[in-house]
Amino acid sequence: MLAAIRSAAVLGIDAYDVCVEVDVAQGLPHWTIVGLPSGEVKESRERVSAALANSGYVVPPRRVTVSLSPGDTRKTGTGFDVPIAVGLLVALGVLDAAAVEHFTFLGELGLDGAVRGVRGALSVARHVARRDGASTLVVPPANVNEAGLVGTLRLVAPATLQELVEGVRGGTLTTAQRREPGAGHDEGADFADVVGQESAKRALEIAAAGAHACLLIGPPGAGKTMLARRMPSILPALTEEEALEVTAIHSVAGLLPTSGEYLAVRPFRAPHHSISSAGLVGGGGVPRPGEVSLAHHGVLFLDELLEFPRSALESLRQPLEDGRVVIARAALSVAFPARFSLVAAMNPCPCSFLGHPSRPCVCSESEITKYRSRLSGPMADRIDMHVMLTPVSLDALDANVAAEASEAIRTRVDAARALQRRRYESLERVECNAHVSGRWLLARGRVEPEARRLLMEASEALQLSARAYHRVLRVARTIADLERSESVVDAHLAEALRYRAR
Ligand SMILES: Nc1ncnc2c1ncn2[C@@H]1O[C@H](COP(=O)(O)OP(=O)(O)OP(=O)(O)O)[C@@H](O)[C@H]1O
Numbered sequence: 001m002l003a004a005i006r007s008a009a010v011l012g013i014d015a016y017d018v019c020v021e022v023d024v025a026q027g028l029p030h031w032t033i034v035g036l037p038s039g040e041v042k043e044s045r046e047r048v049s050a051a052l053a054n055s056g057y058v059v060p061p062r063r064v065t066v067s068l069s070p071g072d073t074r075k076t077g078t079g080f081d082v083p084i085a086v087g088l089l090v091a092l093g094v095l096d097a098a099a100v101e102h103f104t105f106l107g108e109l110g111l112d113g114a115v116r117g118v119r120g121a122l123s124v125a126r127h128v129a130r131r132d133g134a135s136t137l138v139v140p141p142a143n144v145n146e147a148g149l150v151g152t153l154r155l156v157a158p159a160t161l162q163e164l165v166e167g168v169r170g171g172t173l174t175t176a177q178r179r180e181p182g183a184g185h186d187e188g189a190d191f192a193d194v195v196g197q198e199s200a201k202r203a204l205e206i207a208a209a210g211a212h213a214c215l216l217i218g219p220p221g222a223g224k225t226m227l228a229r230r231m232p233s234i235l236p237a238l239t240e241e242e243a244l245e246v247t248a249i250h251s252v253a254g255l256l257p258t259s260g261e262y263l264a265v266r267p268f269r270a271p272h273h274s275i276s277s278a279g280l281v282g283g284g285g286v287p288r289p290g291e292v293s294l295a296h297h298g299v300l301f302l303d304e305l306l307e308f309p310r311s312a313l314e315s316l317r318q319p320l321e322d323g324r325v326v327i328a329r330a331a332l333s334v335a336f337p338a339r340f341s342l343v344a345a346m347n348p349c350p351c352s353f354l355g356h357p358s359r360p361c362v363c364s365e366s367e368i369t370k371y372r373s374r375l376s377g378p379m380a381d382r383i384d385m386h387v388m389l390t391p392v393s394l395d396a397l398d399a400n401v402a403a404e405a406s407e408a409i410r411t412r413v414d415a416a417r418a419l420q421r422r423r424y425e426s427l428e429r430v431e432c433n434a435h436v437s438g439r440w441l442l443a444r445g446r447v448e449p450e451a452r453r454l455l456m457e458a459s460e461a462l463q464l465s466a467r468a469y470h471r472v473l474r475v476a477r478t479i480a481d482l483e484r485s486e487s488v489v490d491a492h493l494a495e496a497l498r499y500r501a502r
């Protein structure tokens, strides 16, 4: 007999329907799985057989064919175990086909019949809710919290295969509820802890308000790492849609806490400089999101920027420009969102003391040039703001005067973002000044003639590229927004240009 069961799989961070067909026929006992299954999908045969036997269901020795359609996309993951087991039970007449038709099944099976968690459950839940709000999603108990974020979808979460089968038969499956998330906000790190460093704080405020990339350059102990780590505390709260997207990416990467916590705080990713290009932008035979995608809607912090392999840094070019990464493989190409604010930190020279008020730098001119050239021109060009720091004096540290708290800064950032949202309402995929095209800004960004003239002159003097020209304009627009100024005047442009002069 033949059974067709609904399931879904994840490609990138989006899910698509997969129909699991199971046919049981007379013939030599044998299992075949077709539909481009990867290794772990093929192994579901072993898990499903053992889980069925250990749950008390007898599978007679027949020829079993499982087909996962559409047959032309590669299937990965362990989430097909449950739909295959259910399909087999329908094909064997243990379950009634009509009883399962309103369900979509997802889950891995343990050999004992336990239903185990899978990656990407949130993506599947969002997809099923969009496709057919009336259907019920069967998810592993471990994924209830994340799948439950899609409030409109009915979920059931049986702990074992037996519970699932009995529940379907008797119509007794109860709706699973997600536990409310705890407040996941990190209250610890605040800009109030940082003494002085006003120009760096100003730059980070601008970067936060317009989502611009910022590089902090300074000697050891200047507070670069300290400042960068406080960046999330001045970013606006995530919208619900953004939070869902961030959570979905972490779910696909298998990085959601086991409690299935909803990620309501902007991500802050600080990968170590030993990371590979694939780790940074994503990759693998079955593409997984990299750090740039895990930092989507948040901050990617690259401390000790010049220690990163050059190839890794170069791989950041596409996401920095497009806000997404496309990973191409022979059979498929997957796009992951990657719209992050880049914050980077580095020392100014090999001995690291250039610009230090008391310790002399011992590097030669050529050593410094060589050191700096580790950051390629195109990469340096993509970083909107370069900020030089000097350590604060011990007297200032000792005086320990309380600085402005993050909350006050965030209020200004929020106001500037609100202006941008209104301005770009009609533009797709544009929320901040960093996302808008230079042409749009020149045409409709209210840039005053004298500001344009200044930009022209400075671009020639500094030999700015076309890209840098547009980026300066965007930063100037953000500076104007922080002042709630309708138009961009020459003072705004002059400040934006200061962050370019290196
Ligand atoms: N402006 C400051 N206000 C308060 N504390 C500071 C400040 N600058 C530095 N510190 C103290 O110095 C420590 C070291 O700073 P941090 O690690 O941020 O330096 P860094 O610039 O990243 O140095 P490195 O180049 O060695 O990485 C901080 O943890 C903090 O305790």
Ligand SMILES: [Mg+2]
Pocket: 224, 225, 226, 303, 345
């Ligand atoms: Mg540091």
